[in-house]
Amino acid sequence: MTGESMARIAARSLPPVGGESFSSYLSKNLAKVGRLSEGQVWRLPFPELFGNSLQHVLDVAAADLTAALTTLGRGGRLSELVVFATASQEVSAEYAPKEDGSGLVQVSDSLAALCTSYCQSVGHALSSAVDTSSVWRFFLRLAAAHFKGTLGGDPARLASVLRYHHVNRRAHGVATTLLTRQDLRDQDGFSHHDMTDLFLLLAIRFLLGHEMAHHVLAHRTNCSPSPEQESQADLLALRAGSLAQARDLKKHAADVRFVREQWLEDAGEFYGLIAAVIGMLAVQSLEEALMVRRGRTHLSARDRAAHLIELSLGDARIREHERTLGHRDTRFRKRIESERHGLESFTRSLVEATEKAADFGERLPGFDWTGLPPSQLLPPDAAHLQEVIRLDRLLGRPARLLAAALVHSPLRDGALHVLAGDTRRAMRVWGVPDATIRGAHDETTALAFYTLVHFIRSAGEAQGLTGTGLHELPVVAATSVARSLSCAADRRFH
Incomplete structure (x- = not known):
């Protein structure tokens, strides 16, 4: 027995945001998506609050709220609460009660x-x-x-x-x-x-x-x-x-x-x-x-x-x-x-x-980006934004055009199965593990879009996808699967 609460133990299994300032964390993420080089990250005008780590920001806010809730006569159980900043794909903000009376709050x-x-x-x-x-x-x-x-x-x-x-x-x-x-x-x-x-x-x-x-x-x-x-x-x-x-x-x-x-x-x-x-x-x-x-x-x-x-x-x-x-x-x-x-x-x-x-449903001509003129952007955002817009418009195409975008790639056969409504077979053809396929189709659990992208990208890499194809095509394939899963769920609901 460690004496730790169940909430504390559960928090250790979650992907953390990290102890660096949240400004630095976001800047590094921008470098990952190709917007910035590592030498440019210091120039970004982030809020002063994010000069600290996100975990520190949450801890300070939790302390302020604990004092306020105590004044309101609601502070009795707060010593059992764990607050955790996470990089999880499946969470926005969530409270999970534990059997020992402790509780875990996640904020993404x-x-x-x-x-x-x-x-x-x-x-x-x-x-x-x-x-x-x-x-x-x-x-x-x-x-x-x-x-x-x-x-x-x-x-x-x-x-x-x-x-x-x-x-x-x-x-x-x-x-x-x-x-x-x-x-x-x-x-x-x-x-x-x-x-x-x-x-x-x-x-x-x-x-x-x-x-x-x-x-x-x-x-x-x-x-x-x-x-x-x-x-x-x-x-x-x-x-x-x-x-x-x-x-x-x-x-x-x-x-x-x-x-x-x-x-x-x-x-x-x-x-x-x-x-x-x-x-x-x-x-x-x-x-x-x-x-x-x-x-x-x-x-x-x-x-x-x-x-x-x-x-x-x-x-x-x-x-x-x-x-x-x-x-x-x-x-x-x-x-x-x-x-x-x-x-x-x-x-x-x-x-x-x-x-x-x-709204990421099927839509032509797609999302209207004119609300953000290039003149408002900080360099090199204008060039990177055009890449984001191009990808966004690709993903807004009808199902048959999404399948056509995959026709010359190792993901082609799976895309045809998605068109036919068989997403399980599609993912199996792509080489996605069976346990992952079962999880993607388990309607009792949350499913993030990027979770699909990650597993299809991993499978596509094993089948020879590289470069721009490895970056974009799994996102196209995940869009097809996500739409099919959503439509199936809507039919059962109605």
Whole structure:
């Protein structure tokens, strides 16, 4: 007996992110996918938070949340919880309860990278609105953003940045992020980078807090999540994150006169709601784009966000406030209604980008990359982005054209079996091990797209695939298999 908890033992079997700074980790991944040489990695303008390892970022966030949950009377079981940063293909953010009462929370490297992209878009959009000395110009910019549906940033641009991550993760199995000229960091003054860093911290707290909440609420999440449990975890994560943020604000405002504590708490809650929407959408984006089949997963981000906003800023909140106050509070009503409408508009633009970026179904002419002009990219991104776009368009072809792309390769015979609907035989012909084939067809387990790519690529290499063919053709073959598996699952569901 080692005395270790089952959660601690389980964490040791997971692929770690590593102890280097997360900026260095992502930079090395960009070198792996061919975007950068090793000598260029230091130039990238990553968020300051990622100057530490992802595990350190999660540990600090977990400590902040533990203090907040303890204040809320929910800290009793947290000593049994293990938080782990993983490079797993099958996980976005997940809580797994263990028989000894311990619990394991996993947060993936891709989820942190996606949160970065969302937060950069939101930070830039919000700072652009407030970056004016004219009050009237400020409201005009907000009104224009609301009308165009860009309150959370340009949906077309954000969709392209998210798509870049998804294509690379599907093809190479590594987390990446696309940084543009607007992401270059100023040395002085408040800018959108400060807002990016703020929302990134809050989004990570919410994501981690949601999984921690499942533990302290004693949820058994091995099966599909219930809407009630997800709602309970969302609300507790928001409360804990808002409390942690309010404490941060109080530290910075300690020497500022006339700052009311209630103002800080209200600000913490509102920023926390924005971050919660970001976190929910990052999870949905990752799971829809990178998973062929999911095991236990989260509910729709659109529905989760709408429900959390209603719980926090709905009519019940107004009635409770006025009941405590003993009279109608017109100013409070206007504030709550304004915040609710703003968040709903903000959510719509981010949902639009999320859904477009995560759609890898059969589509011609394919994903629209025009939201990210080459002039916005940092060298050598323009050339590398064209390679990503070319691969993405290849993978969006109809099934017969995907099979045609494999006709002069060792994967040809298997591709014909996929066209005929026999994915098991196809993978067997390609030389994929039987145990792997059984796992790929086991509908009770999660299946990541890159898992298919990895095993088909290994089999293709053994059959003589090299160079560009070894890079691209297994991704084409995996796309055919993934579509077939998804269609079969849809037929059984309906």
